[in-house]
Amino acid sequence: MPDEMRRIVLASRPSGAPALDNFRLETAPIPEPGGGEILVKVLWLSLDPYMRGRMDASKSYAAAVEVGGTMEGGAVAEVIRSNNPKFIIGDIVNAQFGWTTHAVHTGQGVRKIDPALAPISTAVGVLGMPGLTAYVGLLDHGRPQPGETLVVSAATGAVGSVVGQLGKIHGLRVVGVAGGAEKCAYAVEELGFDACLDHRAAPDAKALRAELAAACPGGVDIYYENVGGKTLEAVYPLINVGGRIPVCGMISWYNLGGLGMGAVDGPDRLPKLWRTVLVNRLSVRGFIVTDHYDRFPAFLSEVPGHIRDGRLKYRETIAEGLDAAPEAFLALLKGGNFGKQLVRVAAENA
């Protein structure tokens, strides 16, 4: 066991798109766990778009990361020392350990992972927070009925890919929107979507809307929102009376001043959207998965079976080593990942 741990801290708050110099690698002695605490070695770090929000000082779901503080992040780790009777050395666990090689934790809210269920990296992916986010947003807020049409943005991402496949399992027509021909081909050929449109190939929202209209001849009943921006503008006028918009993210707007809170050049798109909400009696529902952990048992009773049956596939993009996390995160914000973005912080069974 090395004597030093490494962690990545927020060096400064970004203005607009984050850059590498907003992060700093630090080393420190590996701490001793106190009474009732555990020491873990991180194996897999999850990178997720929500982390962009934690870099800003403005109000979001949760407190911002302090400048100089360790970047927040979910991780899969191995217990290497334990003063807590609930955990033994060798346990594989999941919690928000952060962008770090090692962490001391009280054990509260730490979830034990069963390595027999699936590869342990899935505990921060298809069987973890992104999978549950997909499940709650689609089933609870989207309220799908067989035969309806679902459009999902960021369609090959960790959340979107599960949304679309669950949509197919629940009898929907599923149309994805993703960035690039390769992702779109994957969504249709591997994930079984009925269609997937490349927003990068569409010159503007109007062009993308025309493609969506052709791919959704019965209109759109559910728009699972991950991105905002051009895709939102393209899809909302196509939503049928009684349609639902679970709002899970808005990644294309995360770098607007103060997470979208600054002034943005016009035209003002709000009146049109508001009118569509009114006239088509839409239901728009923002949500965050941490409000819905009570759905974890239902989720875990359904989704692992779909994976075993081959009806629900997942893909991982893996960055090697904690040092690679900032660059991988910046790429994620630009859509450079394919499926779930992970960092292999340490080898399993090493």
Next chain:
Amino acid sequence: MPDEMRRIVLASRPSGAPALDNFRLETAPIPEPGGGEILVKVLWLSLDPYMRGRMDASKSYAAAVEVGGTMEGGAVAEVIRSNNPKFIIGDIVNAQFGWTTHAVHTGQGVRKIDPALAPISTAVGVLGMPGLTAYVGLLDHGRPQPGETLVVSAATGAVGSVVGQLGKIHGLRVVGVAGGAEKCAYAVEELGFDACLDHRAAPDAKALRAELAAACPGGVDIYYENVGGKTLEAVYPLINVGGRIPVCGMISWYNLGGLGMGAVDGPDRLPKLWRTVLVNRLSVRGFIVTDHYDRFPAFLSEVPGHIRDGRLKYRETIAEGLDAAPEAFLALLKGGNFGKQLVRVAAENA
């Protein structure tokens, strides 16, 4: 009985705010009811903001009024001839008879009014569509919990005044937004609102927001939306986590090109609103009362009692004679009414 009837037709579609020359008064012989039909004499015509939408060709809830067609509108009328066994001469009835002195109708969907229950004009007001709109929007979509804070715009209008008073009856702190000091005084002194803010006295949304923040020390849990525009911009950043926005109307935006569908100068307010929906997990629900007529029995079992008990008050602004309808409607769109805007088309018991 006169031999001629009068009606007001849509002479031309407005571009922007409607004007008197968009309407035309026509006369015609009073028609004979056919087999199974009734002939009614209109007593009270209701004027409502939704009618602005019917004047445009663009898609709305319902079909547009054709140019040359009679303006649509709900009315209370007296049956003066009947070839329908369900109706007798003298029955007081309510249906969408239109802006007209007389109408022939099949009787389908025509609701008989009990004059003993309340003044018959309330059948298009507090005990009719506006009252049901308030009831469904607040109780079903707003899901109020005692102790929560409700903000309602167009607070002294036919809908808003019922929303606020129902809010008080259901244990909410109620803050209205209305146009002018007189309306605000009425909301507080007569209707029992906890506070009412004059949006005309606030130079901009930011100033109005500061006043709202002071009037809502616990934040806002429900924003009952009737107006859009400056009031929406002022209130939504104050909405608490888990807040609800029943979207009933957006009168301040109705005159934007094509009912808000044209381009509007920036800044673009959509990213900020969308972010608030996400971060504060808001539920935004557009609705139209015609989808919710199944709630009429529950509404009629509760609300007349509140009126009899003096807990729910209403006020009417009455224009005299069908000819006065266009001018009264234009004033309504500018907030010139006080409470329910009616046209006395013919005297009761005349």
